[in-house]
Amino acid sequence: MMTIAKYLLTFFLLLIFQLLSAQxxxxxxxxxxxxxxxxxxxxxxxxxxxxxxxxxxxxxxFADTAAKMQETQSRDSFYQILVPLVDAIHCGHTKFxxxxxxxxxxxxNTEDVFxxxxxxxxxxxxxxxxxxxxxxxxxxxxxxxxxxxxMGQVIERLMPFFVSDGRNQTFKYLEMDRxxxxxxxxMIGGSKQFDxxxxxxxxxxxxxxxxxxxxxxxQQQREILEREELQSPYTFQIKGSMGxxxxxSFWREDKKLPYKKFLKQSFEQVKKNxxxxxxxxxRNNEGGIDKRGxxxxxxxxxxxxxxxxxxxxxANKKADLGKHTKYPKFYGLMRMFISKGEDxxxxxxxxxxxxxxxxxxxxxxxxxxxxxxxxxxSVTSEFxxxxxxxxxxxxxxxxxxxxxxxxxxxxxxxxxLPNSKLTLGIPMMAYHMKVSGYPYSDRGIVPDxxxxxxxxxxxxxxxxxxxxxxxxxxxxxxxxxxS
Numbered sequence: 001m002m003t004i005a006k007y008l009l010t011f012f013l014l015l016i017f018q019l020l021s022a023q024x025x026x027x028x029x030x031x032x033x034x035x036x037x038x039x040x041x042x043x044x045x046x047x048x049x050x051x052x053x054x055x056x057x058x059x060x061x062f063a064d065t066a067a068k069m070q071e072t073q074s075r076d077s078f079y080q081i082l083v084p085l086v087d088a089i090h091c092g093h094t095k096f097x098x099x100x101x102x103x104x105x106x107x108x109n110t111e112d113v114f115x116x117x118x119x120x121x122x123x124x125x126x127x128x129x130x131x132x133x134x135x136x137x138x139x140x141x142x143x144x145x146x147x148x149x150x151m152g153q154v155i156e157r158l159m160p161f162f163v164s165d166g167r168n169q170t171f172k173y174l175e176m177d178r179x180x181x182x183x184x185x186x187m188i189g190g191s192k193q194f195d196x197x198x199x200x201x202x203x204x205x206x207x208x209x210x211x212x213x214x215x216x217x218x219q220q221q222r223e224i225l226e227r228e229e230l231q232s233p234y235t236f237q238i239k240g241s242m243g244x245x246x247x248x249s250f251w252r253e254d255k256k257l258p259y260k261k262f263l264k265q266s267f268e269q270v271k272k273n274x275x276x277x278x279x280x281x282x283r284n285n286e287g288g289i290d291k292r293g294x295x296x297x298x299x300x301x302x303x304x305x306x307x308x309x310x311x312x313x314x315a316n317k318k319a320d321l322g323k324h325t326k327y328p329k330f331y332g333l334m335r336m337f338i339s340k341g342e343d344x345x346x347x348x349x350x351x352x353x354x355x356x357x358x359x360x361x362x363x364x365x366x367x368x369x370x371x372x373x374x375x376x377x378s379v380t381s382e383f384x385x386x387x388x389x390x391x392x393x394x395x396x397x398x399x400x401x402x403x404x405x406x407x408x409x410x411x412x413x414x415x416x417l418p419n420s421k422l423t424l425g426i427p428m429m430a431y432h433m434k435v436s437g438y439p440y441s442d443r444g445i446v447p448d449x450x451x452x453x454x455x456x457x458x459x460x461x462x463x464x465x466x467x468x469x470x471x472x473x474x475x476x477x478x479x480x481x482x483s
Contacts, residue, residue, distance in 0.1 A: 024075035026419055031069040031078055034417035037324065038082065038424060041415040044319035047312050047430035048408040052090040052166055052442050061088055075420050076108035080187055087160035090167060090442065092377060092401060093409045095425035099416050104221070105182035109190030110214035114181040118143060119458055120173050125151050126455050127198070131217050136207060139459055141200040147191060158183045164401045165381070166442035170374025171401025181217055234259065236266040238273050242473060246281040250379045251288025259292055267299050270364050277473045278364055281371040283397060283465070287378025294353050297383055300368055300392050301359040306434035307386060311348040313338055313429055326414040348429060367476070368393035369469045372447060377401040378409060382433060384445045389435040394472070397451055397465045400444035406431040
């Protein structure tokens with residue numbers, strides 16, 4: 001029997017829920033106010049808004065989106081109609097999420113989320129794990145539909161949630177592997193049960209899966225992140241005349257061995273051990289501090305080399321966006337270093353990487369093989385683009401998530417829409433690499449040897465990308481020994 005205290009608590013919680021629901025039930029007028037600020041912020045702050053999508057196309061997209069705001073709707077529905085606009089910028093650094101949420105991807109419908117881990121490839125989804133102890137669908141099974149919606153349509157609906165540079169797809173698929181359950185809850189909705197159709201060995205099956213709480217998945221993801229942070233973000237090994245360097249982050253630092261010291265010691269070992277072939281594994285390295293990419297390249301070059309061509313900003317003063325905007329604290333100082341270029345654009349010139357870079361005295365002159373994938377992003381893609389342009393390495397794996405010609409990043413302006421309380425994180429600088437002649441203006445670094453891990457590789461823990469690098473090195477040795 002429910003006590004008076006429990007009854008009052010239940011009533012109070014229900015009242016709060018109803019008030020919150022009412023607060024985020026957005027009238028057409030409220031939506032228009034938020035949408036106008038959304039458009040104004042992008043137009044006046046984003047330095048690369050029209051980098052991949054023309055103003056004419058954006059004007060059409062804005063008009064089409066405004067037509068969807070004729071009736072009162074929930075905050076998550078409003079979010080869902082704005083997400084494709086963020087995706088149309090094709091900027092992996094532009095963020096859009098509810099106010100106060102930065103560290104995870106679960107925004108809405110977090111009570112009832114999809115319980116399986118899936119791997120996506122070629123517009124298909126395969127089971128590779130479960131967030132619960134009960135593995136009710138065998139590993140390797142292909143999920144054909146969820147709640148009667150074909151998987152191809154589900155993927156199409158979720159794709160705009162995952163942003164990347166240009167028209168790259170590899171980063172989107174990797175992100176979908178990691179955060180499918182969150183994306184489904186945010187973009188499609190929650191469900192107490194999921195009606196799943198799957199196929200295994202040519203046989204079709206149907207099953208009802210109970211949902212789980214998104215917090216349970218977040219906790220697992222936090223534990224994985226904590227374990228990763230206990231490990232050094234960079235390692236180096238010598239195997240005979242070959243060196244293998246892995247850099248999983250250009251942001252994190254090993255307190256016992258700082259990044260600069262790590263590179264210095266590693267390349268000292270390279271010279272001491274007469275290393276002929278160097279593998280640099282940059283897969284899943286999503287970037288970090290820009291000068292760390294240039295520093296790594298300085299150990300691979302034997303002559304001075306360029307890095308950035310220019311850094312553009314949208315304006316040299318704050319946009320008039322009212323009290324809903326948060327600029328960096330040092331923006332006033334930053335403005336002192338913004339000048340107008342010959343073509344009328346605003347340029348940030350206070351950057352050492354705009355100058356010609358010098359090679360290290362103990363640089364490596366041997367063969368370099370760089371391993372990349374869709375999560376090689378931001379600073380990692382900058383390094384890869386310059387190294388590719390200078391023809392200093394052979395690239396193996398998958399196309400990078402970051403674009404060849406540069407990205408929009410640096411510091412950010414945060415704009416919170418007043419009614420929906422959705423926050424738009426806008427990068428302030430457009431980075432342009434000192435590269436040219438690349439045929440794909442809206443793509444990442446395409447590898448010389450495309451290699452993709454398949455389903456069996458994931459389930460069995462094999463690494464075909466590293467295997468390909470070792471194969472190439474062995475082949476080159478064989479050729480050298482015969483000549």
